Amino acid sequence: xxxLYSHPSAAGILRESTAExxxxxxxxxxxFPDSRLRKVAxxxxxxxxxxxxxxxxxxxxxYEASGIGLAATQVNVHQRxxxxxxxxxxxxxxxxxxxxxxxxxxxxxxxQEGCLSIPGFYEDIARPRSVRIDAKDRTGADSSATLDGLAxxxxxxxxxxxxxxxxxxxxxxxxxxxxxxxxxxxxxQSA
Ligand code: NI
Numbered sequence: 001x002x003x004l005y006s007h008p009s010a011a012g013i014l015r016e017s018t019a020e021x022x023x024x025x026x027x028x029x030x031x032f033p034d035s036r037l038r039k040v041a042x043x044x045x046x047x048x049x050x051x052x053x054x055x056x057x058x059x060x061x062x063y064e065a066s067g068i069g070l071a072a073t074q075v076n077v078h079q080r081x082x083x084x085x086x087x088x089x090x091x092x093x094x095x096x097x098x099x100x101x102x103x104x105x106x107x108x109x110x111x112q113e114g115c116l117s118i119p120g121f122y123e124d125i126a127r128p129r130s131v132r133i134d135a136k137d138r139t140g141a142d143s144s145a146t147l148d149g150l151a152x153x154x155x156x157x158x159x160x161x162x163x164x165x166x167x168x169x170x171x172x173x174x175x176x177x178x179x180x181x182x183x184x185x186x187x188x189q190s191a
Contacts, residue, residue, distance in 0.1 A: 071161030
């Protein structure tokens with residue numbers, strides 16, 4: 001939490017000026033095979049206080065779940081927003097709004113991926129190793145970055161979520177079915 005205070009946001013400042021102070025909330029994360037994970041998210045048009053609140057809640061939710069990335073789709077908000085923090089000490093949260101990815105190097109790297117919506121499963125996935133991302137921040141300002149390594153994987157994984165795609169879609173149908181059955185069983189047992 002301390003880390004977030006060192007990155008004061010426009011939304012945070014706005015919020016402090018309102019009469020009712022709101023603390024950040026941990027949101028529910030949709031679990032595969034929930035069909036809402038398949039919705040395609042809409043572009044964000046209003047860079048307002050609500051967007052700031054959503055981003056702060058998503059960061060809180062990502063930290064609570066010990067994730068390195070979280071897309072709005074996963075918390076059942078179908079807007080093109082994701083958050084990411086690849087720092088060791090969880091001190092560098094970033095938010096990407098209306099992200100667009102361009103592949104810079106078609107050469108692929110294979111890395112093990114997991115997903116907060118597919119708990120307990122990790123699979124090797126091949127993705128382009130170098131990408132450029134263009135996005136807006138929570139204030140609507142443009143940003144862009146050239147990424148490789150884990151960051152390149154993470155942003156591709158999160159933008160897939162916004163398009164209703166999961167890393168399981170890169171696996172064989174058989175493997176996907178197996179994971180689906182195991183998760184459905186686990187969800188029934190915990191219900
Ligand atoms: Ni994911």
